Amino acid sequence: MSEAIEVYEVEDRTFPPDPAFVAQANTNDRSFYEEADADYEAFWARQARELLTWDTDFHTTLEWDLPFAQWFVGGQLNVTANCLDRHVEAGNGDKIAYLWEGEPGDTRTITYAELLTEVKKFANVLKGLGLQKGDIAAVYMPMILELPIAMLACARIGVAHSVIFGGFSADAIIDRCDDAEAKVIITADGGYRKGAASALKPTVDAALAAGAPSIQNVIVANRCDLNPDMVEGRDHWWHDLMAAASDDCPAEPMDAEQLLYILYTSGTTSKPKGIMHTTGGYLAQTAFTHKFVFDIKPETDIYWCAADIGWVTGHSYIVYAPLTNGVTSVMYEGTPDTPHKGRFWEIIEKYKITQLYTAPTAIRMFMKWGVNEPDKFDLSSLRVIGTVGEPINPEAWMWYHEHIGGGNTPIVDTWWQTETGGHMISPLPGVTETKPGSACHAIPGVFAELVDDDGNVVERGGGYLTIARPWPAMLRGIWGDPDRYHETYWSRYEGRYFAGDGAKLDDDGYLWLLGRVDDVMNVSGHRISTTEVESALVDHSAVAEAAVVGANDELTGQAIIGYVILRGGSEPSKELGDEIRAHVGEKLGKIARPKTVVIVPDLPKTRSGKIMRRLLRDVADGRQLGDTTTLADPSVVAEIAAGAAAGSDED
Numbered sequence: 001m002s003e004a005i006e007v008y009e010v011e012d013r014t015f016p017p018d019p020a021f022v023a024q025a026n027t028n029d030r031s032f033y034e035e036a037d038a039d040y041e042a043f044w045a046r047q048a049r050e051l052l053t054w055d056t057d058f059h060t061t062l063e064w065d066l067p068f069a070q071w072f073v074g075g076q077l078n079v080t081a082n083c084l085d086r087h088v089e090a091g092n093g094d095k096i097a098y099l100w101e102g103e104p105g106d107t108r109t110i111t112y113a114e115l116l117t118e119v120k121k122f123a124n125v126l127k128g129l130g131l132q133k134g135d136i137a138a139v140y141m142p143m144i145l146e147l148p149i150a151m152l153a154c155a156r157i158g159v160a161h162s163v164i165f166g167g168f169s170a171d172a173i174i175d176r177c178d179d180a181e182a183k184v185i186i187t188a189d190g191g192y193r194k195g196a197a198s199a200l201k202p203t204v205d206a207a208l209a210a211g212a213p214s215i216q217n218v219i220v221a222n223r224c225d226l227n228p229d230m231v232e233g234r235d236h237w238w239h240d241l242m243a244a245a246s247d248d249c250p251a252e253p254m255d256a257e258q259l260l261y262i263l264y265t266s267g268t269t270s271k272p273k274g275i276m277h278t279t280g281g282y283l284a285q286t287a288f289t290h291k292f293v294f295d296i297k298p299e300t301d302i303y304w305c306a307a308d309i310g311w312v313t314g315h316s317y318i319v320y321a322p323l324t325n326g327v328t329s330v331m332y333e334g335t336p337d338t339p340h341k342g343r344f345w346e347i348i349e350k351y352k353i354t355q356l357y358t359a360p361t362a363i364r365m366f367m368k369w370g371v372n373e374p375d376k377f378d379l380s381s382l383r384v385i386g387t388v389g390e391p392i393n394p395e396a397w398m399w400y401h402e403h404i405g406g407g408n409t410p411i412v413d414t415w416w417q418t419e420t421g422g423h424m425i426s427p428l429p430g431v432t433e434t435k436p437g438s439a440c441h442a443i444p445g446v447f448a449e450l451v452d453d454d455g456n457v458v459e460r461g462g463g464y465l466t467i468a469r470p471w472p473a474m475l476r477g478i479w480g481d482p483d484r485y486h487e488t489y490w491s492r493y494e495g496r497y498f499a500g501d502g503a504k505l506d507d508d509g510y511l512w513l514l515g516r517v518d519d520v521m522n523v524s525g526h527r528i529s530t531t532e533v534e535s536a537l538v539d540h541s542a543v544a545e546a547a548v549v550g551a552n553d554e555l556t557g558q559a560i561i562g563y564v565i566l567r568g569g570s571e572p573s574k575e576l577g578d579e580i581r582a583h584v585g586e587k588l589g590k591i592a593r594p595k596t597v598v599i600v601p602d603l604p605k606t607r608s609g610k611i612m613r614r615l616l617r618d619v620a621d622g623r624q625l626g627d628t629t630t631l632a633d634p635s636v637v638a639e640i641a642a643g644a645a646a647g648s649d650e651d
């Protein structure tokens with residue numbers, strides 16, 4: 001078994017669903033599992049028909065030509081008609097779609113009818129700038145309502161969006177716009193982060209000054225009155241374009257396989273992959289999981305997914321699924337500690353939130369801040385609390401359970417990926433007896449199996465996580481690179497999707513996710529490729545060679561540690577190390593900046609010249625590395641040298 005797969009202690013604690021919860025749950029028995037096990041295509045077909053409104057019914061549920069899937073073939077639907085028009089037509093136009101909370105405390109609400117009008121108008125704005133079905137629009141925005149409006153406007157007219165996380169750098173914008181040949185960037189002057197306005201438009205300007213020639217127009221929403229430079233003929237204010245736009249824009253029926261969006265994610269090479277998601281299957285699975293994993297009651301619930309829309313969690317569970325299911329969502333602009341460390345709990349009390357969906361790294365941070373913060377607020381409205389993004393350690397699970405969930409609120413630990421589009425492994429809150437730290441079981445209609453190095457199915461114990469059959473919200477490919485799609489996901493184990501995660505099945509058949517088994521790090525639930533950071537390190541003029549590892553970190557799960565060899569003529573110093581760290585931050589965005597850069601005279605290599613990352617990881621795990629630069633102290637060198645001398649042939 002891979003060295004990355006280490007096995008957890010046996011966890012004995014179990015938490016059956018509360019009988020009162022079971023009695024009211026959207027699903028509370030094994031019938032979905034039984035139905036899906038008997039005929040999973042029929043199961044998904046039924047969900048797709050019940051949860052979505054189709055202009056034309058599909059004639060074939062699945063066409064599977066490995067690795068290419070088509071779901072709900074022949075069917076036609078419009079995503080925004082499902083998210084908006086049908087709720088308005090059903091008389092729910094006055095229902096609130098988003099309760100938006102700005103970081104400084106300013107608020108805005110938008111009803112389903114108002115959202116529909118804005119979406120139609122913005123769709124006309126895009127059309128007016130020449131965008132057509134099949135084009136791609138880049139979106140680089142803070143967490144403001146214009147962001148879902150922009151995404152939905154694209155979906156209404158068959159333009160695929162490519163949302164670029166607002167923390168990414170100019171280089172990241174260029175790479176993504178070039179790869180997708182995006183025609184427009186939709187952005188904002190800035191957004192509020194940690195108590196101050198943080199500018200975004202200058203990063204777009206820097207990107208466009210250096211590259212991204214496919215971009216013809218930039219649309220700028222005004223959030224912070226930052227008064228950015230506007231380039232005549234290229235840059236347009238959102239409000240000016242909207243003031244002149246018609247709100248007449250009927251929803252055009254789209255093929256079930258119409259490209260809905262591209263979202264870039266890190267792989268094991270330095271080039272991020274443009275993950276492609278399409279219309280019908282994506283919407284069916286996200287709507288299904290949202291309704292049944294979070295036990296959504298649209299009439300009464302106030303749901304909050306505290307992710308950023310720049311990641312897949314926000315795409316699926318802030319925008320598409322909640323709107324499809326017609327629930328009211330809270331959307332929060334800022335950070336959990338601004339203006340105070342009780343901000344999340346204050347928001348829950350204020351809006352009487354019923355579902356909270358957040359990440360283990362946030363929970364560990366809240367633990368550090370102490371129970372005093374949540375204890376100041378009334379959290380009794382919560383009915384289901386969820387986590388996503390990385391394994392949750394049992395201690396954090398128990399803290400969440402006791403201090404946020406009041407000891408009886410079901411926790412749903414949801415495993416999934418950018419590539420899977422929606423939840424894949426998760427408890428169902430009215431059905432599953434949970435164990436702290438386990439994502440429990442694959443959802444109905446998803447077939448997760450562990451395999452060993454040779455691809456044999458593992459019934460108990462550790463293995464590599466694979467998905468044995470296609471699923472509706474699965475990625476349809478990597479933009480522009482069908483070979484890489486096949487190679488990355490479908491070639492390692494025949495007929496199976498390889499997720500890149502290690503996992504364990506315990507004696508009761510519960511799944512325990514154990515983290516990535518490839519060169520992808522998981523820092524605060526964000527995927528970052530070691531190769532990408534290495535490329536950014538060697539891009540600095542003083543760096544000759546670099547190796548990056550993810551070391552264990554109590555708060556962020558993993559922390560990025562970069563080992564660098566300097567070029568001749570460069571003298572090691574703390575200042576230089578800090579400059580190198582900052583350089584990565586500028587190249588890739590702050591989230592990819594190494595926590596520590598260690599300047600070393602040499603890197604441990606195998607006889608065949610491959611860097612021995614395992615040794616570097618051990619070195620990083622074995623010592624307290626500070627938040628800055630560590631010069632190669634003799635013992636680090638000695639350890640590295642000793643390991644190199646041992647000559648292990650790690651690949």
Ligand code: PRX
Nearest residue numbers: 388389390391413414415416417418513527
């Ligand atoms: O390693 C797994 C981890 O996050 C990876 C997917 O990252 P990304 O595509 O950025 O999507 C994150 C949000 C869906 C997975 O390969 N991961 C995600 N959820 C969990 C998890 N690891 C353990 N438990 C989870 N619940």
